[in-house]
Amino acid sequence: SFELEIASTGQIVSVAKDESMLEALEDNGFFVPVSCEEGVCGTCITPLLGGEADHKDVFLNDKEKAQMDRVAVCCSRAKTPRLILDL
Numbered sequence: 172s173f174e175l176e177i178a179s180t181g182q183i184v185s186v187a188k189d190e191s192m193l194e195a196l197e198d199n200g201f202f203v204p205v206s207c208e209e210g211v212c213g214t215c216i217t218p219l220l221g222g223e224a225d226h227k228d229v230f231l232n233d234k235e236k237a238q239m240d241r242v243a244v245c246c247s248r249a250k251t252p253r254l255i256l257d258l
């Protein structure tokens with residue numbers, strides 16, 4: 172499990188092993204637009220301000236993934252204990 176920090180409010184959202192970032196965000200009242208929910212379409216790409224994502228999508232290319240400045244919240248995970256999202 173890992174945590175999300177919501178940059179605009181400072182709120183911390185915990186993401187359990189068996190849930191997605193998207194589910195954890197929705198459970199806490201943050202709604203990110205989604206479409207495929209499988210890492211293909213890019214609709215859920217959210218700016219990443221801190222931490223390292225474990226990218227699971229196939230939408231971003233390798234260079235974009237290495238930049239660590241956005242993340243597909245429908246399917247990606249975290250390599251660091253906390254990710255800071257620009258929400």
Ligand code: FES
Pocket residue numbers: 204205206207208209210211212213214215216228230243244245246
């Ligand atoms: Fe399609 Fe996340 S909703 S990539």
